[in-house]
Amino acid sequence: MTHAIAKAHGQFSRLDGAERAFVRLSIDGVQVDVLEGDTILTAILTHQRTLRNFEFSKDKRSGFCLMGACQDCWVHMDDGARLRACTSFVEDGMAIHTGKCG
Amino acid sequence: MTSRIVIIGAGPAGIRAAQTLIDAGQRPTIIDEGLQSGGQIYRRPPAAIQRDPKALYGFETEKATQVHRAFDENVHDLDYRPQSLVWNICDKYVELLGPQGMETIEWGQLILAAGAMDRIIPVPGWTLPGVFSLGGAQVSLKFQACRIGDRPIFVGTGPLLYLVAFQYLKAGAQVQAVLDTSPLSGKIRAMPAMLSGGRAFAKGLYYLACLRMAGIPVHFGVRPTIVEESSDGHVSGMEWRDARGNVRQAECDAVAMGYGLRSETQMADLCEAEFLYDPGQRQWLPKQDSWGRTSASGVYIAGDGAGISGADAAELTGKRAALAVLSDLNLLNLKEADAEIVGINSQLKRFKMFRDAMDEHAFAFPERLARSAADDVMICRCEGITAGDLRASVEDFGTQDLNRVKAISRIGMGRCQGRICQTAAADILADAIGVHVEEVGRLRGQAPLKPVSLEALAARAPA
Numbered sequence: 001m002t003h004a005i006a007k008a009h010g011q012f013s014r015l016d017g018a019e020r021a022f023v024r025l026s027i028d029g030v031q032v033d034v035l036e037g038d039t040i041l042t043a044i045l046t047h048q049r050t051l052r053n054f055e056f057s058k059d060k061r062s063g064f065c066l067m068g069a070c071q072d073c074w075v076h077m078d079d080g081a082r083l084r085a086c087t088s089f090v091e092d093g094m095a096i097h098t099g100k101c102g
Numbered sequence: 103m104t105s106r107i108v109i110i111g112a113g114p115a116g117i118r119a120a121q122t123l124i125d126a127g128q129r130p131t132i133i134d135e136g137l138q139s140g141g142q143i144y145r146r147p148p149a150a151i152q153r154d155p156k157a158l159y160g161f162e163t164e165k166a167t168q169v170h171r172a173f174d175e176n177v178h179d180l181d182y183r184p185q186s187l188v189w190n191i192c193d194k195y196v197e198l199l200g201p202q203g204m205e206t207i208e209w210g211q212l213i214l215a216a217g218a219m220d221r222i223i224p225v226p227g228w229t230l231p232g233v234f235s236l237g238g239a240q241v242s243l244k245f246q247a248c249r250i251g252d253r254p255i256f257v258g259t260g261p262l263l264y265l266v267a268f269q270y271l272k273a274g275a276q277v278q279a280v281l282d283t284s285p286l287s288g289k290i291r292a293m294p295a296m297l298s299g300g301r302a303f304a305k306g307l308y309y310l311a312c313l314r315m316a317g318i319p320v321h322f323g324v325r326p327t328i329v330e331e332s333s334d335g336h337v338s339g340m341e342w343r344d345a346r347g348n349v350r351q352a353e354c355d356a357v358a359m360g361y362g363l364r365s366e367t368q369m370a371d372l373c374e375a376e377f378l379y380d381p382g383q384r385q386w387l388p389k390q391d392s393w394g395r396t397s398a399s400g401v402y403i404a405g406d407g408a409g410i411s412g413a414d415a416a417e418l419t420g421k422r423a424a425l426a427v428l429s430d431l432n433l434l435n436l437k438e439a440d441a442e443i444v445g446i447n448s449q450l451k452r453f454k455m456f457r458d459a460m461d462e463h464a465f466a467f468p469e470r471l472a473r474s475a476a477d478d479v480m481i482c483r484c485e486g487i488t489a490g491d492l493r494a495s496v497e498d499f500g501t502q503d504l505n506r507v508k509a510i511s512r513i514g515m516g517r518c519q520g521r522i523c524q525t526a527a528a529d530i531l532a533d534a535i536g537v538h539v540e541e542v543g544r545l546r547g548q549a550p551l552k553p554v555s556l557e558a559l560a561a562r563a564p565a
Contacts, residue, residue, distance in 0.1 A: 011232055011336075011356065012248040015273055020150050037150030042246045049336050050231040056486040060335055062231035064483070064522070066238035066245075067142060068135055068187075069219045069366075071517035071553060072483060082555070086241075087135070087185075089148065 010046040011062055025094040034090050041066065041073050041085035044098060051075065051085060052098050104208040106131060107427055108196055110188055110369060111215035113141020114413045115405025115420030117173045119213050122424035124179045126433055131181040131207060133188055133198055139173040141217055141405075142237060143413045145244050146170065158244050160269070161305055162413070169417070190549035191372040194400075199554050204562035211400050211427045214369050214388075215420060218406035220262075220360035221525050223472045227329030228359065229483045232337035236262045236360030240269065249275050251356025255340050257281040257326050259465040260362040261306060267318070268309040277318045278354045281342055283361070283468040285323035295459030298452060302412075319352070321345075325471060329357055361467060363410045364525060370407075371547030373398040379540040382461055383409055385525075386544040393426035393443055394419055402426055415453045418446045469539075472529035481530065482523040484516020489530050496534040504528055504542045517553050520545040 020035040027044055034043040041063050044051050050060035052075055063073035066086045073085040078095030107123055109116045112134035123130045132139075138146040144166040147153060159166040186200035196207045220235040227233070234242075234250050236258060242248045249270065255278045256267045267280045296303045313320055323345030330351075332338035339353040367377070370388035375396035377386045387409045388396045396403050402423040405416035425442055428434040461467070475481065477490030495501045495510040504527065507513055513527050514520030520527070524545050532539040 012242065012246075012250060013252055015243070015247040015249065016151065016153065017247075019152060035150070037148035037246075039246060042242070042248055046248065054229075054486070059229065060231050061229065062234075064229075064233070064238060065219060065235045066241040067219065068552070069518065069521050070235075070483070074517075074553075084553075087137075089137075 009048055011049040012042060012045040014046060023090045023092050025090055025092065025096065027096050028098055029095075036090075038090045039086055040075060040083060040088045040090060040094075040096060043090045044075070044085065044096065048098075050098065104194070105210040105431070106208060107211045107213070108133065108207060108209040109213040109215060110134075110196070111141065111217055111405065111407065112136065112139035112173065112182075112184075113215060113217050113405060113416065114144060114169050115215035115217075115407075115416040115423075116141070116213070117169055118417045118420035119215060119404060119424040120180055121172050121176055122421045123427065124176050126424075126428050128428075128433075129179055129181060131183065131209075133183045133186050133196065133207075135185065135187050137185055139182075139184070140166070140170060142219075142241070144169050145241065147245050147247065151245075151247050153247060157272075160272075165413070187552055187554070188369065189551050189554050191369055192549070197549075199558055204558055206562075209400070211402070211431070212373070213402045213404060213420075213423045213427065214373075214396075214407055215403075215405040215416075215423075216366040216369055216407035218363040218365050218410055219521060221362050221364045221467075222359065222522050223258075223361050223468065223526050224475060224479055224481050224483075224489075224523075225326050225329060225471075226476070226479055227331055227337070229480055230329055230331055230337045231335065232355065233329055233357045233359065236260075236266050236358045239356075239358035240266050243269055243273055249273055249356075250358060251354065252276060253278050253354050254356040254358060255279045255281065255352060255354040256358050257283075257324075257340065257342075258360040258362075259284045259468065260360060261302075261460065261465065262360055262363070263465075264306060264309040264313070266358060268312055271313060271316055271318065277313070277316075279340070279352045280313060280318060280320040281324045281326060281340065282320070282322050282465075283324055283326070283471060284464065284466045285345060287323075288463040288466055289322075292459040292463035296456060296464060298455045298459075302456060321350070324350075325468075326359075362461070362465060363406060365407050365409055366521075367407060368519065368547030368551050370396055370398070370401070370403060372549060372551070373401045375401060375403075377544065380409060381540070382458055384467055384539065385409075392447055393429075394423040395426055395430075400430075411450070411453055411457055415450055418450055422446050469529060472526040473533040475526065475530060481526050482513045482516055484518050484523075485512050487511050487513045487523075492527060492530050493534045496531065501531070502535060502537075502542065504531060504545055507531055508545060514545045519548065519551065
């Protein structure tokens with residue numbers, strides 16, 4: 001089976017993937033396959049171009065520093081928990097919401 | 103009272119500090135926020151992502167491998183806490199949030215090796231989706247095997263600008279442009295002093311040559327003016343003024359920016375270490391002696407968190423801090439330690455010559471760029487505070503100090519604690535008052551250093 005590597009609509013493009021296992025999760029209710037070893041940020045940005053809503057306007061954000069410093073990539077999980085997307089890793093069955101304020 | 107030696111940060115400085123302590127029979131604790139040791143420069147991908155080290159580290163492959171090995175071979179003699187965020191240091195206690203939740207660790211000696219991150223100057227559009235820091239662009243390649251975009255533009259100044267552009271070229275990206283705010287003339291002026299850098303200098307020239315050979319436009323002395331936005335709200339291009347002042351433009355699907363690095367010093371602040379302004383690096387740094395001791399008792403500092411000096415120097419200052427600890431604990435013959443420190447410091451002096459030439463000339467910080475930000479440019483991306491808000495706080499309240507401006511405007515009060523906005527905010531404030539940037543001071547570090555949830559705090563066992 002080959003990976004349907006999300007490309008056309010994502011901000012990020014992958015350099016590898018074929019040898020990694022799938023992880024199935026949902027982003028805003030849509031089931032997607034991402035790869036083992038992905039951060040939540042990578043999982044989202046390989047499928048779409050934005051990560052979360054900015055709290056104080058209609059602006060969208062996609063993270064910035066990717067190293068846990070800027071705190072601009074916090075996203076909500078289905079259970080209400082918030083995770084920093086650049087330092088948290090994907091797990092099967094995760095339900096991520098990008099639509100809420102981070 | 104504990105005699106535990108705690109190191110914060112497992113990059114090149116922390117790793118060499120740990121190794122030196124282990125060699126002397128100690129079993130230090132090393133706390134690191136990363137998934138694996140290596141720090142930012144020698145960051146390792148998660149186990150599931152198998153990539154050739156050569157592709158990840160290029161010319162630095164051997165060094166990266168050595169540093170990784172130094173850690174891996176010693177890990178059993180370490181109390182290693184990966185994925186652990188230090189959010190507070192209070193008296194002799196480090197408070198961390200790790201995979202097992204909250205924990206408080208008492209320390210006897212503390213080595214801070216917290217590293218550095220990109221120094222950012224906001225321009226209109228810099229908060230658009232698709233705009234990242236240069237370091238972030240590198241993290242996505244090294245750690246996630248992803249490009250931030252297929253047609254990126256790299257903007258800013260500093261050695262990282264060329265390195266990251268080169269790495270993206272190698273990774274198959276169609277790099278649209280490299281925009282360096284420092285002029286070519288500065289690089290030529292820095293040439294004699296930079297020759298002292300030897301290999302580092304040659305590498306820089308190599309990256310530039312490769313970019314040029316691949317036909318990628320490299321512009322010097324630019325002034326970035328706008329990160330352009332597509333109709334659906336993503337980055338679509340950049341506009342800048344070239345060295346002659348002409349307006350230029352290029353399209354892209356991602357931007358990475360950075361203007362050199364700034365040290366992560368907030369932990370030293372919580373330890374109540376004294377700070378000094380370093381005019382060469384344009385930042386406030388913990389005061390240290392020639393052994394890496396801060397003014398706070400039992401607190402030592404190493405690596406880029408003690409001032410930007412690069413990965414090679416970080417290995418040396420890491421070792422130096424460990425030697426200082428050992429010598430202060432009377433575990434080392436002072437004469438022997440002294441001889442080693444003298445050797446390390448003479449090597450560091452050579453690195454510094456090269457670094458100073460880079461900072462002063464080759465990649466000079468574009469002071470005017472931050473100062474010229476229009477009133478509507480967002481400076482604080484956490485809270486949406488603009489340059490105009492900062493200027494208004496001077497006009498309305500006569501503010502002279504960055505911490506006062508924080509109280510009035512909320513700049514630096516957001517989740518990042520001023521890590522991203524502090525540099526530009528200080529410059530804008532200094533400009534508005536008409537003083538040197540040193541005069542406006544620096545944002546004081548506050549706990550929690552990074553966000554921790556109330557849930558995690560509440561679950562903390564009472565001390």
